[in-house]
Amino acid sequence: xxxxxxxxxxxxxxxxxxxxxxxxxxxxxxxxxxxxxxxxxxxxxxxxxxxxxxxxxxxxxxxxxxxxxxxxxxxxxxxxxxxxxxxxxxxxxxxxxxxxxxxxxxxxxxxxxxxxxxxxxxxxxxxxxxxxxxxxxxxxxxxxxxxxxxxxxxxxxxxxxxxxxxxxxxxxxxxxxxxxxxxxxxxxxxxxxxxxxxxxxxxxxxxxxxxxxxxxxxxxxxxxxxxxxxxxxxxxxxxxxxxxxxxxxxxxxxxxxxxxxxxxxxxxxxxxxxxxxxxxxxxxxxxxxxxxxxxxxxxxxxxxxxxxxxx
Numbered sequence: 001x002x003x004x005x006x007x008x009x010x011x012x013x014x015x016x017x018x019x020x021x022x023x024x025x026x027x028x029x030x031x032x033x034x035x036x037x038x039x040x041x042x043x044x045x046x047x048x049x050x051x052x053x054x055x056x057x058x059x060x061x062x063x064x065x066x067x068x069x070x071x072x073x074x075x076x077x078x079x080x081x082x083x084x085x086x087x088x089x090x091x092x093x094x095x096x097x098x099x100x101x102x103x104x105x106x107x108x109x110x111x112x113x114x115x116x117x118x119x120x121x122x123x124x125x126x127x128x129x130x131x132x133x134x135x136x137x138x139x140x141x142x143x144x145x146x147x148x149x150x151x152x153x154x155x156x157x158x159x160x161x162x163x164x165x166x167x168x169x170x171x172x173x174x175x176x177x178x179x180x181x182x183x184x185x186x187x188x189x190x191x192x193x194x195x196x197x198x199x200x201x202x203x204x205x206x207x208x209x210x211x212x213x214x215x216x217x218x219x220x221x222x223x224x225x226x227x228x229x230x231x232x233x234x235x236x237x238x239x240x241x242x243x244x245x246x247x248x249x250x251x252x253x254x255x256x257x258x259x260x261x262x263x264x265x266x267x268x269x270x271x272x273x274x275x276x277x278x279x280x281x282x283x284x285x286x287x288x289x290x291x292x293x294x295x296x297x298x299x300x301x302x303x304x305x306x307x308x309x310x311x
Contacts, residue, residue, distance in 0.1 A: 109249040113240075113256045120260035124286070127268050128279050135279040138218025141209050142283075146226055149194050150233075156187045157237040161245030164306075168246055173307040180242040180301065187234040195230035198223045222283050229287030232294035239297035246306040255297055264289035 121143075128139045160183040167176035198205065206219035240252045264285050271281025 106247060106249050109253045110244065113249065113253040116253065116256040116260055120264055123265045124268055124282055127265075127272055128282050130273070131279050134212070134214040135218050137210070137212070137215045138206075138220075139222050139279060139282070141206055141215070141219040142222025142226065145198075145205060145209075145223060150191065150237075153187050153191055153234060153237055156183055156190070157241040159183060160238045161241040164242045164245035165247075168307070168309075173304075176242075176246070176307070177301075177304070180238060184235045184238040187238050188231055191230040191234040195227040198227040198230075202227075218279060221280055225280060225283035226286050229290040232287075232291030234294075236290055236294035236297055239294070239301050242301060243297075243306055246309045248306045248309045251300055251306070252297075255293055255300070259289050259293035259296070263292060 125136070125139070129136050160180050163179040163183070164176045167173065167179065202220035202223040203216060206216050206223060210216060210219065240255070243249070243251045267288060268282040268285035271277045271285055272279065273281075275281060277284065
């Protein structure tokens, strides 16, 4: 239905391409309404609405002034072609509070899950800083290398989220689940290979960023120890994004809360200070926490409650 509306709006807007208002909506509508992905329910709806929104944004451009906003009754007119208008009355515009509340619920928990994860890293920095500037520098270099190298993994994870949303919208939850496990496998292969390199030769990699003899061993230890958890981290990234793609932002938030705040930070403190492992204890806590969260997220994903999620 949205695609049909997009096409009809496109036809109205392209009656006279010489009219300055209809030139840009023509392109927007054709891109949004004509491009249809086979067997993609959500994709079709998204593309249809994309055409409508692009057309509306161009027609309602305030720069076009008097041609667009005019009318004797409360409301406004949208210019279609020269001398032709589509009247929209104020009574026809209303806020759908139930939809807004659902969007707020999804967005708030989505914000929380990232806030929880990022604040946990601040806690780890505080613990590492106890052991001096060299330990902090080594930790920073090691983490930055890891963050850079996992960028392709984030791309794979985002692809999993897209596939989940698309297949659920098309009514194929089993295909969505299969896509997630397959994406997880590809991510494991990539991060597993990278992890082997980091475990085997971490020092030459760290020396690319510093030659300080006090920092290099600590940075190499950080890179090596964190890489022990690469396989778990690969699946964890994909699973969390799969939940988000299904609209279930609560499950990743809960997993992040228990994994980062109730496991990783206390474990880092216990290993580093009471057990005298110093900064290595913090590095081990990262690998253990990430692997634990990967196992928990895989179990929750296997249960399949995300398949019934409604937004």
